[in-house]
Amino acid sequence: MSEQHGFVRRYVFSTDHKTIGIQYILTGLLMALAGGLLATLIRLQLGWPDHQWLFLSRLLPKGMPSGVMTPEFYLAVVTMHGTIMVFFFISYVLVSGFGNYLVPLQVGARDMAFPFLNMLSYWIAFLAAGVMLASFFVEGGAAAAGWTAYPPLSAVSSAVPGSQMGQTIWILSMALFIASFTMSGLNIVATVFSVRAPGMWMMRLPLTVWSYFIASILGLLAFPPLTAAAVMLLLDRHFGTSFFLPSGMVIGNTHLTNTGGSPLLWQHLFWFLGHPEVYVLILPALGVACDIIPAFTRKPVFGYRMSVWCLMAVGCLSMIVWGHHMFVSGMSPFTGEYFSLVTLTITVPMTIFGVNMLASLWGAKLQLRVPMMFSLGVLALFGSGGFGGLFLGNATADMQLHDTYFVVGHFHMMIGGVTLLATFGAIYFWFPKMFGRMMNETLGKLHFWTTFLPFFTIFFMQHFLGLQGAPRRYYAFTAYDYLQKTRGQNLIISIAAMILVSSQCVFAINFVWSLFKGRVAEANPWGATTLEWTVPSPPPHGNFGNMPVVERWAYEYGVQTVDGDFAVQTVPSQIAPVSA
Amino acid sequence: MNGYAGHVGRVLPDPPDPIRLREDQLRLGLWMFLATVTMLFAAFTSAYVVRRSGSDWHHIALPSILWVNTFVLMASSVAVEMANRFGLRRRWPATAFSFGAALAFGIAFLGGQVIAWRQMVAMGVYLPSNPHSSFFYMLTGAHAVHIVAALIVLLWGLAMTREGSRNPRAWAAQMDLCRTFWHYLGGVWIFLFALVSLY
Numbered sequence: 001m002s003e004q005h006g007f008v009r010r011y012v013f014s015t016d017h018k019t020i021g022i023q024y025i026l027t028g029l030l031m032a033l034a035g036g037l038l039a040t041l042i043r044l045q046l047g048w049p050d051h052q053w054l055f056l057s058r059l060l061p062k063g064m065p066s067g068v069m070t071p072e073f074y075l076a077v078v079t080m081h082g083t084i085m086v087f088f089f090i091s092y093v094l095v096s097g098f099g100n101y102l103v104p105l106q107v108g109a110r111d112m113a114f115p116f117l118n119m120l121s122y123w124i125a126f127l128a129a130g131v132m133l134a135s136f137f138v139e140g141g142a143a144a145a146g147w148t149a150y151p152p153l154s155a156v157s158s159a160v161p162g163s164q165m166g167q168t169i170w171i172l173s174m175a176l177f178i179a180s181f182t183m184s185g186l187n188i189v190a191t192v193f194s195v196r197a198p199g200m201w202m203m204r205l206p207l208t209v210w211s212y213f214i215a216s217i218l219g220l221l222a223f224p225p226l227t228a229a230a231v232m233l234l235l236d237r238h239f240g241t242s243f244f245l246p247s248g249m250v251i252g253n254t255h256l257t258n259t260g261g262s263p264l265l266w267q268h269l270f271w272f273l274g275h276p277e278v279y280v281l282i283l284p285a286l287g288v289a290c291d292i293i294p295a296f297t298r299k300p301v302f303g304y305r306m307s308v309w310c311l312m313a314v315g316c317l318s319m320i321v322w323g324h325h326m327f328v329s330g331m332s333p334f335t336g337e338y339f340s341l342v343t344l345t346i347t348v349p350m351t352i353f354g355v356n357m358l359a360s361l362w363g364a365k366l367q368l369r370v371p372m373m374f375s376l377g378v379l380a381l382f383g384s385g386g387f388g389g390l391f392l393g394n395a396t397a398d399m400q401l402h403d404t405y406f407v408v409g410h411f412h413m414m415i416g417g418v419t420l421l422a423t424f425g426a427i428y429f430w431f432p433k434m435f436g437r438m439m440n441e442t443l444g445k446l447h448f449w450t451t452f453l454p455f456f457t458i459f460f461m462q463h464f465l466g467l468q469g470a471p472r473r474y475y476a477f478t479a480y481d482y483l484q485k486t487r488g489q490n491l492i493i494s495i496a497a498m499i500l501v502s503s504q505c506v507f508a509i510n511f512v513w514s515l516f517k518g519r520v521a522e523a524n525p526w527g528a529t530t531l532e533w534t535v536p537s538p539p540p541h542g543n544f545g546n547m548p549v550v551e552r553w554a555y556e557y558g559v560q561t562v563d564g565d566f567a568v569q570t571v572p573s574q575i576a577p578v579s580a
Numbered sequence: 581m582n583g584y585a586g587h588v589g590r591v592l593p594d595p596p597d598p599i600r601l602r603e604d605q606l607r608l609g610l611w612m613f614l615a616t617v618t619m620l621f622a623a624f625t626s627a628y629v630v631r632r633s634g635s636d637w638h639h640i641a642l643p644s645i646l647w648v649n650t651f652v653l654m655a656s657s658v659a660v661e662m663a664n665r666f667g668l669r670r671r672w673p674a675t676a677f678s679f680g681a682a683l684a685f686g687i688a689f690l691g692g693q694v695i696a697w698r699q700m701v702a703m704g705v706y707l708p709s710n711p712h713s714s715f716f717y718m719l720t721g722a723h724a725v726h727i728v729a730a731l732i733v734l735l736w737g738l739a740m741t742r743e744g745s746r747n748p749r750a751w752a753a754q755m756d757l758c759r760t761f762w763h764y765l766g767g768v769w770i771f772l773f774a775l776v777s778l779y
Contacts, residue, residue: 240708
């Protein structure tokens with residue numbers, strides 16, 4: 001066993017799912033730092049459009065030569081912010097990181113089904129992150145075609161500086177990411193299917209595991225079309241094919257020889273991945289919040305079975321709604337009608353899930369500890385962000401709102417905010433299990449309020465910017481008369497963004513300080529019921545001494561045992577009645 | 581709150597057979613991988629169907645060696661099946677021979693595909709010549725990459741066959757993986773060949 005191995009095998013090239021999970025989490029947090037700094041640059045430009053930031057001109061002589069950002073650099077920053085946050089922060093920390101750490105522990109396994117593949121997936125992921133960051137330093141700078149990499153901008157090397165080497169590296173990094181994410185997803189699905197502890201029936205799995213399970217299946221099925229699209233994009237870029245490039249294109253003064261390709265083909269293939277991908281991110285966020293909440297309400301989650309069925313329904317529906325990202329692409333009104341209908345249908349299981357979370361709070365005496373506050377934040381953002389989805393899913397309304405800040409506000413609340421708050425909630429909740437120490441509660445609460453309030457302010461206001469017609473991705477909105485009146489709003493948003501970014505220092509300090517000086521954690525500091533709390537903090541290699549035998553579901557609160565008002569999943573029925 | 585440790589008393593009644601478990605996991609893993617490969621080629625196919633409606637689409641004449649390649653690949657699948665049957669009857673030399681033949685046919689298929697590409701080039705049809713040729717090179721290339729991966733798996737299967745007599749059950753499970761992967765890619769080729777020739 002690797003307990004006998006040296007430092008390198010234990011902490012670097014480890015096959016232990018817990019080490020790999022923590023590696024993913026730390027890598028993702030570092031990438032979040034990069035993504036957050038890029039967001040700061042965006043907000044500096046939009047909040048103070050003509051201000052000369054002289055210290056930045058020294059740091060970024062090419063992107064901000066006189067202290068003001070160049071339009072090309074702005075496009076690259078926006079692209080990389082989106083790419084890093086979606087694929088290299090949330091996917092790494094919440095999906096692969098916590099997925100790796102929690103799934104084997106919560107199903108009662110000693111490790112993932114394929115530990116070596118798991119290690120391989122992490123190191124490929126690490127490489128992907130490094131390659132993506134490296135693209136800032138090549139000629140022309142990083143990719144600039146948006147995180148969606150729409151051609152022709154992404155397919156013609158001479159289009160903008162970012163379309164040169166930066167875009168090629170972007171594609172290669174994404175290829176590595178997809179390979180790694182596929183391995184990771186395959187592992188999670190195989191683990192849930194094949195190495196559950198005896199008695200851990202599917203309908204006894206914690207909602208966290210269910211959400212990772214369904215998200216992983218979605219990832220496995222949705223990512224290959226992006227691989228196919230990326231291959232075609234590479235061929236268009238470097239080998240003269242015309243998959244995505246139409247006839248008659250003129251870039252600069254050059255007439256391109258491509259004929260007959262379809263930029264919309266890329267959009268279909270991209271969004272066939274892209275839409276399930278948002279559920280790959282958001283389902284684990286909801287699952288994690290569902291498991292944190294009962295530990296602080298001291299009562300079972302409401303409607304467990306219904307929530308599971310909703311997750312499955314959302315998973316299936318998410319594969320057939322991608323066209324709602326393309327309502328203004330000139331699609332037939334009948335197709336638009338179809339995509340509107342299925343999109344609005346998906347709100348039904350999502351709403352049931354959200355209402356179940358809300359009902360889980362009903363009648364409980366809430367213990368407002370830090371993980372619980374973040375989980376309530378998840379619920380708040382899920383509810384308010386979800387309303388925006390009703391407008392955008394409707395083709396008629398989307399025609400007006402498409403490509404405005406309404407969309408930016410909506411998706412930041414959902415795949416930005418819900419996932420960000422769930423990630424923090426998960427870190428505060430499982431930090432004691434991972435490192436054997438508690439995080440500081442006061443700093444945690446300060447972090448919560450200085451994250452939640454600015455976040456909500458920023459993206460709530462962006463909905464209204466969108467309603468006023470402010471287009472997204474514009475570098476200089478001051479150039480348009482009708483947008484002059486939004487200047488004050490952009491200033492407030494930028495100030496809130498600065499507070500949001502600065503407040504993450506509180507988290508960083510708390511994280512590092514608690515690693516070394518935090519109060520030593522017991523095995524089960526929150527009085528929670530799932531299997532990871534039955535083992536010491538941090539769990540030993542192999543997780544469990546004797547393999548656990550599961551006797552009940554994951555939400556047995558409100559019963560009296562020697563431990564308190566709950567029964568962990570291994571407590572036999574003779575000691576406390578079994579609800580499910 | 582650590583008192584519940586005392587409750588974890590029930591002993592595992594019947595621990596699962598580790599070899600059986602591993603077989604199940606590998607089979608599951610393979611099928612999930614094949615699901616992703618299916619989605620990859622499904623995406624290529626839908627792109628083909630969409631792109632085909634473009635006004636610049638010209639159907640190019642494909643080299644007739646593709647028919648030979650197809651039969652070679654089918655022969656390879658037959659050889660894998662024969663190896664399996666010989667193995668089940670514990671006729672190990674014949675098993676290894678059939679498996680080796682399957683591997684040789686697999687490599688011959690790849691060689692045949694390269695010849696097909698060279699014939700296309702000789703006719704002046706390159707990757708960017710027209711959309712049909714772009715798809716032809718891309719689809720056959722993507723398929724060939726998977727064939728290379730499968731040949732590595734077959735090579736592993738052949739190496740395992742040498743030890744097959746020591747543990748026939750484990751060998752049969754490994755053989756299952758090889759057969760599934762190889763036949764699957766044979767099926768994908770027949771589909772792709774039909775697509776680029778007929779549609």
